[in-house]
Amino acid sequence: MDIGTVVGLVLGIVLILTAIFLGGSITAFIDxxxxxxxxxxxxAATFIRFTLQDVLGSISVAMNAFFAxxxxxxxxxxxxxxxxxxxxxxxxxxxxxxxxEDPFLKKAIMYCVDGHEADFIQDVMEKExxxxxxxxxxxxxxxxxxxxxxxxxxxxxxxxxxVNMLGNMSDPSSIGPAMAVALLTTLxxxxxxxxxxxxxxxxxxxxxxxxxxxxxxxxxxxxxxxKGLNPRVLEELLKxxxxxxxxxxxxxxxxxx
Numbered sequence: 001m002d003i004g005t006v007v008g009l010v011l012g013i014v015l016i017l018t019a020i021f022l023g024g025s026i027t028a029f030i031d032x033x034x035x036x037x038x039x040x041x042x043x044a045a046t047f048i049r050f051t052l053q054d055v056l057g058s059i060s061v062a063m064n065a066f067f068a069x070x071x072x073x074x075x076x077x078x079x080x081x082x083x084x085x086x087x088x089x090x091x092x093x094x095x096x097x098x099x100x101e102d103p104f105l106k107k108a109i110m111y112c113v114d115g116h117e118a119d120f121i122q123d124v125m126e127k128e129x130x131x132x133x134x135x136x137x138x139x140x141x142x143x144x145x146x147x148x149x150x151x152x153x154x155x156x157x158x159x160x161x162x163v164n165m166l167g168n169m170s171d172p173s174s175i176g177p178a179m180a181v182a183l184l185t186t187l188x189x190x191x192x193x194x195x196x197x198x199x200x201x202x203x204x205x206x207x208x209x210x211x212x213x214x215x216x217x218x219x220x221x222x223x224x225x226x227k228g229l230n231p232r233v234l235e236e237l238l239k240x241x242x243x244x245x246x247x248x249x250x251x252x253x254x255x256x257x
Contacts, residue, residue: 154189
C-alpha cells in the first residue's frame with residue numbers, strides 16, 4: 001500500500017472536518033441536493049467523455065494509487081546483471097529455467113532463448129510498452145476529467161441555489177441559509193477535484209512513469225544480454241537510467257563480474 005496517498009487523503013479530510021468543527025456545526029455543511037449535483041454531474045460528464053467500460057475500469061485503475069507498489073529499479077538492474085552472469089557462464093538456454101516473476105522480463109528472456117533477433121525483440125517489447133502507457137494515460141485522463149467537471153458542477157449548483165434564493169426574496173430571513181446552501185456546491189466541487197480526483201490522476205501519472213522506467217530497463221538489459229555484454233558493462237549501462245544519487249545504491253546491490 002502506498003502510505004503517502006493514504007496519509008495525504010486522510011490528513012486532508014481531517015483538516016477540513018477540524019476546520020468545520022471549530023467554525024460551527026458540521027450539519028450546516030451537509031446538503032444532499034448539492035452533493036447530487038456535484039458528484040452526479042461530474043460522473044455524468046465523465047460518462048459522456050469516455051465509454052462506460054473505460055469509466056468502470058477506472059475504479060480498478062484508481063486502486064493503483066493506493067495499493068500498487070512498483071519494483072525499485074535497483075532491483076531490476078540487480079536481476080538483469082545476475083541473468084547476464086548466468087548467460088555468460090552457462091549460455092542463454094540456461095535462462096529458460098530461471099525463476100522470473102516479472103511477466104515483461106520473462107517474455108523478453110523467452111524471446112532471447114528462442115533465438116529471435118534483437119530488432120524483433122525491441123519492436124515487440126516497445127509496442128507493449130507503448131500500449132501499457134496508453135492504458136495508463138486513459139485512467140489518468142478519466143480522473144483529470146472528473147477533476148475538471150467537479151468545480152464546474154459546483155458552480156452550476158451555486159447558480160441553481162442563487163436562482164432559488166432570488167425567487168424567494170420576500171422572506172429576508174431565508175436569504176442567509178439559502179445563500180449558504182448555494183455556496184456548498186462550490187465547496188463540494190473544490191474538495192472533490194483538489195483532494196480526490198486531481199491528486200489521484202497525478203499519482204497514476206507517477207506510477208506510469210515508474211513502470212515505464214522499469215520496462216525500459218528490462219528492454220535495454222535483455223538486448224545487452226543478448227549481445228553478450230560483460231555483466232559489469234551492462235550494469236554501468238543500466239545505471240545511466242537512474243538519478244546520480246541512486247547509482248551508488250545500484251552498484252552496492254549489483255552482482256556484475
